[in-house]
Amino acid sequence: MTTTTMTHDEAHHHETPKGWRRWLFSTNHKDIGTLYLTFALIMLFLGGASAMLIRLELFQPGIQLLDPDLYNNLVTNHALIMIFGAVMPAAAGLANWMIPMMIGAPDMALPRMNNLSFWILPAAATMLVLSFIVPFFPGGGTQINTGWTLYPPLSIQVGMSMDFLIFAIHLLGISSVLASINIIVTLLNMRAPGMTLLKMPMFCWTWLVTAFLLILVVPVLAGGVTMLLFDRHFGTSFFDAAGGGDPVLFQHLFWFFGHPEVYILLLPSIGVLSHVIPAFSRKPLFGYNSMVGAMIAVATIGMVVWAHHQYTIGMSLGAVTYFMIGTILISIPVGLMVFNFIATMWRGSMTFETPMLFAVAIILMFTFGGLSGVMLAVVPADMQYQDSMFVVAHFHYVLMPGAVFGLFAGVFYWLPKWTGHMYDEKLGKLFFWINVIGFNITFFPQHFLGLAGMPRRIVDYNVMFTEFNVISSIGAMIFGLSHLLLLYIIIKTIRGGKKAESRAWEGAKGLEWELDSPPAFHTWTVAPQIK
Amino acid sequence: MTIPEHQTPELRRKNLRLALALAGLAIFFLVTSFPFWSGLFKLVGNQAGQ
Numbered sequence: 001m002t003t004t005t006m007t008h009d010e011a012h013h014h015e016t017p018k019g020w021r022r023w024l025f026s027t028n029h030k031d032i033g034t035l036y037l038t039f040a041l042i043m044l045f046l047g048g049a050s051a052m053l054i055r056l057e058l059f060q061p062g063i064q065l066l067d068p069d070l071y072n073n074l075v076t077n078h079a080l081i082m083i084f085g086a087v088m089p090a091a092a093g094l095a096n097w098m099i100p101m102m103i104g105a106p107d108m109a110l111p112r113m114n115n116l117s118f119w120i121l122p123a124a125a126t127m128l129v130l131s132f133i134v135p136f137f138p139g140g141g142t143q144i145n146t147g148w149t150l151y152p153p154l155s156i157q158v159g160m161s162m163d164f165l166i167f168a169i170h171l172l173g174i175s176s177v178l179a180s181i182n183i184i185v186t187l188l189n190m191r192a193p194g195m196t197l198l199k200m201p202m203f204c205w206t207w208l209v210t211a212f213l214l215i216l217v218v219p220v221l222a223g224g225v226t227m228l229l230f231d232r233h234f235g236t237s238f239f240d241a242a243g244g245g246d247p248v249l250f251q252h253l254f255w256f257f258g259h260p261e262v263y264i265l266l267l268p269s270i271g272v273l274s275h276v277i278p279a280f281s282r283k284p285l286f287g288y289n290s291m292v293g294a295m296i297a298v299a300t301i302g303m304v305v306w307a308h309h310q311y312t313i314g315m316s317l318g319a320v321t322y323f324m325i326g327t328i329l330i331s332i333p334v335g336l337m338v339f340n341f342i343a344t345m346w347r348g349s350m351t352f353e354t355p356m357l358f359a360v361a362i363i364l365m366f367t368f369g370g371l372s373g374v375m376l377a378v379v380p381a382d383m384q385y386q387d388s389m390f391v392v393a394h395f396h397y398v399l400m401p402g403a404v405f406g407l408f409a410g411v412f413y414w415l416p417k418w419t420g421h422m423y424d425e426k427l428g429k430l431f432f433w434i435n436v437i438g439f440n441i442t443f444f445p446q447h448f449l450g451l452a453g454m455p456r457r458i459v460d461y462n463v464m465f466t467e468f469n470v471i472s473s474i475g476a477m478i479f480g481l482s483h484l485l486l487l488y489i490i491i492k493t494i495r496g497g498k499k500a501e502s503r504a505w506e507g508a509k510g511l512e513w514e515l516d517s518p519p520a521f522h523t524w525t526v527a528p529q530i531k
Numbered sequence: 532m533t534i535p536e537h538q539t540p541e542l543r544r545k546n547l548r549l550a551l552a553l554a555g556l557a558i559f560f561l562v563t564s565f566p567f568w569s570g571l572f573k574l575v576g577n578q579a580g581q
Contacts, residue, residue: 106537109546181553185546215553219561525537 036093104192206271269406281348369397390450441475
């Protein structure tokens with residue numbers, strides 16, 4: 001794709017700041033990327049712990065550990081922590097680390113705002129965790145038993161913990177929008193001379209589209225929860241039917257954000273795959289232009305099909321038909337992306353290092369999740385599946401492979417660049433297999449549970465569902481604990497290991513691989529020329 | 532490294548202009564994509580009429 005006249009990082013080697021000031025006041029994209037990734041890893045364990053508690057409770061029928069409200073509070077927090085605390089910050093971490101190095105820029109366009117975008121996150125996470133903890137204290141009110149969708153009227157009736165949650169969502173939204181603005185400005189204004197938009201690395205393209213999506217939909221969520229806050233405390237009736245409001249309005253506002261959010265989580269990982277698959281197939285990405293077009297199509301169509309999450313609210317036949325057809329249409333550009341990935345591998349000189357193993361697993365499992373998505377998009381079928389464990393299985397098959405495994409692939413792919421050390425490949429592959437097998441044991445049986453009629457978000461279940469729940473819970477323990485191995489591999493790689501070359505992978509292409517491993521504190525202070 | 536070292540004043544102005552335009556877009560979506568203000572005005576109107 002792009003080549004450069006520079007063969008080595010000619011950055012000025014300014015002294016790296018030391019101590020806590022380096023991190024608190026950092027405006028360096030690499031340090032902020034590290035902060036994002038560390039934060040995401042912590043939240044991954046927090047969200048994972050809540051998931052394991054949920055699965056422990058569901059190990060047997062009856063109520064074992066958690067009362068119903070606490071169970072639903074855990075479900076709510078698990079989703080919010082994983083989406084806003086783990087996946088989005090991890091993707092932002094990859095963006096911070098890689099985008100300037102990929103486009104030949106010395107840093108992000110607005111470095112101070114970059115610092116602010118990150119440091120809002122710990123405050124937001126504190127509010128999020130407080131929303132879970134507050135009900136345990138005297139006068140703390142009731143648990144948040146709404147699920148992450150926060151539907152009124154229940155969310156109007158919940159105690160003060162909901163206010164913490166609303167404030168957390170506001171902060172998370174501000175952080176996301178600021179980071180998105182920074183990424184767009186960086187990508188549009190800071191590219192190296194000669195790097196036209198259609199020469200930009202695919203990871204940058206995915207983030208450009210993602211950042212626009214974030215700017216368009218996050219403010220709508222912020223508006224929705226602000227109205228919720230007003231209904232709770234200031235006597236308005238936006239969503240309160242008793243006062244002339246309409247609770248369904250909140251559902252529309254929420255899903256106008258919520259559905260594009262799925263693509264916000266997916267696209268950066270698609271960007272990672274667009275680098276990993278060519279590198280380990282030793283071939284250029286098949287159909288670069290069509291990938292860009294498909295991504296823009298996914299984002300555009302994805303913004304106007306939100307109400308397929310609401311088929312059962314009683315929309316007109318015309319409306320549900322529109323949302324059904326629109327939703328199914330998305331499978332065309334998504335299918336094109338999958339086709340391009342397979343075509344890239346076709347007759348490639350493939351090797352299966354850990355990032356590539358994750359990439360192949362993603363193609364298989366994400367496609368599977370997409371197929372159950374087409375089932376759910378069909379209105380009469382969805383009437384049966386909605387609010388069942390089938391939906392839980394579906395979105396975990398989309399989001400775990402589509403988003404999280406993609407991030408894992410990215411971490412393994414770029415870890416040698418970041419740390420200067422190769423990770424332990426044997427341990428990486430061991431992690432991959434335990435993780436992927438654990439994931440499938442956990443979520444595959446949930447399809448059957450849902451089809452047999454087990455509802456989601458209910459702490460207890462009929463004894464007829466026991467066997468599959470036992471299997472699912474055992475899988476969840478394997479899956480959850482496997483992430484300790486990931487943590488060990490990362491720490492081991494940071495501390496030492498085989499020295500990584502500038503181009504850590506034989507087939508890796510792009511400006512970032514022309515820099516040292518690890519790169520200097522400041523890189524591309526002299527912009528490379530792209531031919 | 533300070534910001535001016537890697538951004539010319541012209542580039543910095545260009546960056547800020549685009550950032551402000553994008554922030555404006557976000558605020559536009561916040562304000563117009565839901566009937567927040569109309570509901571608020573209705574509430575204020577009802578209270579004023581009481």
